[in-house]
Amino acid sequence: MSQFAEPMDRLIEALRKLPGIGAKTAQRLAFYILRSSAAEAEELADAVRQLKARLRLCSSCNNITDIDPCVYCSSATRSRRSICVVEEPGNIAVIEKTRSYNGLYHVLHGALSPLNGVGPEDLRAGSLVGRVQRGGVEEVILATNPTVEGEATAVYLAGLLHSLPIRVTRIATGVPAGSDIEYADEVTLARAMEGRRDI
Amino acid sequence: MIQHHAEAVVLRSWPIHEADQIISLFTRDMGKIKGVAKSAAKSRRRFGGALEPTTYVRARYTERPKQELVRLDSFEIIRSPLSAPVDYGRAAALAFFVEILEETLPDHDPQDDIFRLLIAVLEQTRVDSIWMPVTYFALWITRLLGWLPDLSRCSVCGERLAGSSSYFDAAFDGLFCERHSPGAGHGSVDGAAGALSRRAVLSADSLALAVRIFRTPASALVSEAWPRSRAADLRRFAVQSLERHLERRLTTAVALLRLGGA
Numbered sequence: 096m097s098q099f100a101e102p103m104d105r106l107i108e109a110l111r112k113l114p115g116i117g118a119k120t121a122q123r124l125a126f127y128i129l130r131s132s133a134a135e136a137e138e139l140a141d142a143v144r145q146l147k148a149r150l151r152l153c154s155s156c157n158n159i160t161d162i163d164p165c166v167y168c169s170s171a172t173r174s175r176r177s178i179c180v181v182e183e184p185g186n187i188a189v190i191e192k193t194r195s196y197n198g199l200y201h202v203l204h205g206a207l208s209p210l211n212g213v214g215p216e217d218l219r220a221g222s223l224v225g226r227v228q229r230g231g232v233e234e235v236i237l238a239t240n241p242t243v244e245g246e247a248t249a250v251y252l253a254g255l256l257h258s259l260p261i262r263v264t265r266i267a268t269g270v271p272a273g274s275d276i277e278y279a280d281e282v283t284l285a286r287a288m289e290g291r292r293d294i
Numbered sequence: 295m296i297q298h299h300a301e302a303v304v305l306r307s308w309p310i311h312e313a314d315q316i317i318s319l320f321t322r323d324m325g326k327i328k329g330v331a332k333s334a335a336k337s338r339r340r341f342g343g344a345l346e347p348t349t350y351v352r353a354r355y356t357e358r359p360k361q362e363l364v365r366l367d368s369f370e371i372i373r374s375p376l377s378a379p380v381d382y383g384r385a386a387a388l389a390f391f392v393e394i395l396e397e398t399l400p401d402h403d404p405q406d407d408i409f410r411l412l413i414a415v416l417e418q419t420r421v422d423s424i425w426m427p428v429t430y431f432a433l434w435i436t437r438l439l440g441w442l443p444d445l446s447r448c449s450v451c452g453e454r455l456a457g458s459s460s461y462f463d464a465a466f467d468g469l470f471c472e473r474h475s476p477g478a479g480h481g482s483v484d485g486a487a488g489a490l491s492r493r494a495v496l497s498a499d500s501l502a503l504a505v506r507i508f509r510t511p512a513s514a515l516v517s518e519a520w521p522r523s524r525a526a527d528l529r530r531f532a533v534q535s536l537e538r539h540l541e542r543r544l545t546t547a548v549a550l551l552r553l554g555g556a
Contacts (some may be wrong), residue, residue, distance in 0.1 A: 101379075208389075214549060215382065222414060233349050243384075244385060250381045250382070251381065280371055
């Protein structure tokens with residue numbers, strides 16, 4: 096027999112499915128929602144409903160958006176000559192924070208991951224090739240993570256784009272700004288040395 | 295609390311909380327363990343790029359009383375998979391090693407032979423050379439786990455198999471001569487006619503190669519040409535043996551199959 100009433104049990108079970116939420120945290124969150132006002136609970140429920148009802152993928156770049164095409168693809172001020180390829184929609188916000196890139200994006204929604212059964216056909220790479228083939232693009236920047244899976248994805252995409260008359264580049268990796276070389280690991284430092292430049 | 299300082303290979307990682315990670319680690323001294331790397335996603339000082347699967351590290355960790363998870367204090371990289379180029383093939387091969395070890399090794403059970411096997415194949419797994427280490431690992435791990443049948447004789451009649459083709463089937467342990475192979479009809483291991491059989495042939499060359507693999511270090515085989523077609527039947531035999539004992543399909547074997555080599 097369950098410890099809680101059925102609606103409470105249902106909410107705890109639903110919350111437990113969220114990443115990083117265990118049984119105890121789910122219980123705590125459920126009790127918090129129970130104690131909050133009806134308006135607050137309704138606001139939360141409505142936010143979840145709206146999220147699912149209004150958000151979709153941009154038909155051009157696969158970013159998550161409430162308008163199609165998304166704000167980046169429909170912007171008149173952004174350069175159409177370059178496309179920055181990222182693994183997840185969240186990566187776009189991080190690159191935008193740098194204010195050093197004003198081109199378009201392409202979101203893969205993952206990376207090649209043999210362990211998780213994600214192969215080349217599961218990536219949204221075909222639409223990237225289509226965008227490049229339609230013309231106007233001069234450079235594709237591969238900004239997948241510097242992990243084994245991210246590197247494998249970058250190499251795979253570079254192979255797909257190889258025959259097209261564009262520049263394909265990979266983001267640099269190296270020592271983080273403001274850090275201490277003493278604490279950099281060997282792989283990162285080796286890559287920083289490989290990617291050194293004249294000053 | 296007991297502090298350890300051991301050689302280890304990172305198998306997998308899972309994010310928990312804001313920036314912590316749970317790491318599955320195959321250590322030389324303690325076997326497979328799991329531990330928490332606090333603030334691993336934020337601070338690069340203690341772990342750097344060492345939490346990437348298949349990174350060979352010198353690990354400092356602390357066992358805590360009555361706690362299943364150890365506390366991971368710091369890793370020093372001995373060899374990283376990112377020190378060499380990576381493509382889908384190499385990523386699939388590395389993931390294949392990880393998946394098998396994750397699925398087969400019990401926690402806290404030291405396996406020095408398997409640890410040495412892993413280090414040997416990791417060193418040889420390169421973009422242009424994945425099929426030798428994959429074959430070598432698949433065959434050796436099957437043997438070290440005690441799941442490899444006698445390759446020299448038919449499992450039914452005991453006839454010597456060397457010098458001729460032999461047969462295997464996903465549903466049955468062992469190798470068989472033609473007369474006793476699954477689906478061969480009356481007298482076969484399943485007593486059935488061929489129509490429903492999933493039997494496959496293991497060539498005499500591949501059987502001879504298996505014998506060589508058990509007598510030769512991986513580093514000595516890497517100089518030979520290993521196209522994906524070489525010993526594909528032997529790989530399939532080893533993978534089927536593993537999958538039969540695990541009672542499930544290996545996800546990474548499917549990835550290797552996509553590459554045309556499993």
